Amino acid sequence: MVSILTGFIGLAVAAVILVLVRRDKLHVNHALGWVLVAAGFALMGFAPGVFDSLAGILGIHYPPTLALTIAIAILTVKILAMDIERSRNEVRTQRLIQKMAILESELSALHRRSEPSGESPPEKPTSIDT
Secondary structure (H helix, E strand, O other): OOOHHHHHHHHHHHHHHHHHHHOOOOHHHHHHHHHHHHHHHHHHOOOHHHHHHHHHHHOOOHHHHHHHHHHHHHHHHHHHHHHHHHHHHHHHHHHHHHHHHHHHHHHHHHHHHHHHOOOOOOOOOOOOOO
């Protein structure tokens, strides 16, 4: 009974992932990994003999250990990929902030040069000035 429930959970997770991709809530690059995880759940539920046979071939005496080891490895890789993406986004954000500051400085210099009396108009607060 547990194996059938696990299989249906895998299919349900795959269906939810496909719905999220269709509604643009989840990017396709991320969805592929999650669909593979859901397929693993379904395979483990509907065909537990596959994991039992694979564990026997690898010399693992308790087959659920194989599933847990694979799950830990997948989660570790997923966390590493998330950290890499977050680091990339932080660098991109920092560069954008620097470019924005340079452009604002150049714009202020242009405004000062274009004023005939030499007086610059009062600066308006921007959304990034916090």
